[in-house]
Amino acid sequence: MAFATSIPPADEENFQPLRALNDLLYCERRCALHRVEEVWVENVFTLEGTAAHGRAHAARAVAEAEGDGRVVRGMWLRCERLGLVGKADVVEFRREPGSGGEVPFPIEYKRGRRRRWNNDDVQLCAQAFCLEEMLGASVLAGAIFHVKSKRRREVRFDEPLRRRTEEAARRLHELFASGLAPPAVLKPQCRGCSLKELCLPELLSTRGRAARYARRLYVIEGDE
Numbered sequence: 284m285a286f287a288t289s290i291p292p293a294d295e296e297n298f299q300p301l302r303a304l305n306d307l308l309y310c311e312r313r314c315a316l317h318r319v320e321e322v323w324v325e326n327v328f329t330l331e332g333t334a335a336h337g338r339a340h341a342a343r344a345v346a347e348a349e350g351d352g353r354v355v356r357g358m359w360l361r362c363e364r365l366g367l368v369g370k371a372d373v374v375e376f377r378r379e380p381g382s383g384g385e386v387p388f389p390i391e392y393k394r395g396r397r398r399r400w401n402n403d404d405v406q407l408c409a410q411a412f413c414l415e416e417m418l419g420a421s422v423l424a425g426a427i428f429h430v431k432s433k434r435r436r437e438v439r440f441d442e443p444l445r446r447r448t449e450e451a452a453r454r455l456h457e458l459f460a461s462g463l464a465p466p467a468v469l470k471p472q473c474r475g476c477s478l479k480e481l482c483l484p485e486l487l488s489t490r491g492r493a494a495r496y497a498r499r500l501y502v503i504e505g506d507e
């Protein structure tokens with residue numbers, strides 16, 4: 284089975300990065316600040332995340348024999364239908380008993396424990412859509428590998444997850460086309476967000492004259 288290892292054109296207008304889906308479901312404002320306004324601030328969580336992916340991509344994007352199949356690291360993926368492009372940390376190609384064919388099984392590396400927001404599962408499901416379109420294969424499941432605990436959590440790509448992923452892709456394109464960052468809303472995700480100092484969710488989420496004045500100063504087209 285052939286697979287692409289070359290870098291696809293990243294600057295095509297109609298394509299968004301796969302990992303932006305994760306950002307979007309964490310917080311739409313964070314996603315817009317990253318992708319529309321190109322604001323990026325590292326914190327301990329983003330640095331650990333980058334290191335986790337770095338380890339997964341340590342080997343070049345080539346296939347390695349492993350057990351009863353092959354493993355490809357750092358494989359480029361692309362889905363025309365959803366306008367998504369990006370890299371899979373690892374794709375296992377497992378032998379299908381009886382048929383001699385292979386079944387792709389994507390694995391995404393994450394630094395910490397399972398997140399409450401389920402954004403990792405959507406990012407992984409989007410990788411499955413890419414593999415299905417590129418290879419004409421059915422991709423029924425994949426896994427999140429949690430680096431700290433060294434545990435794999437299997438994810439089934441059922442209909443609800445597929446619909447959620449398609450909806451997230453649609454919203455991602457809509458957000459990017461709008462060119463606007465939604466207003467800040469204070470929520471549990473803000474606690475671990477590297478943009479908190481710039482975003483000022485406490486200030487911008489409150490009512491009253493001071494907050495209105497701050498909103499005028501700091502942001503936000505479309506916030507009024």
Ligand code: SF4
Pocket residue numbers: 309310311312313316467468469470472473474476477478479482483484
């Ligand atoms: S601080 Fe909160 S509202 Fe602001 S970008 Fe981060 S998660 Fe979103």
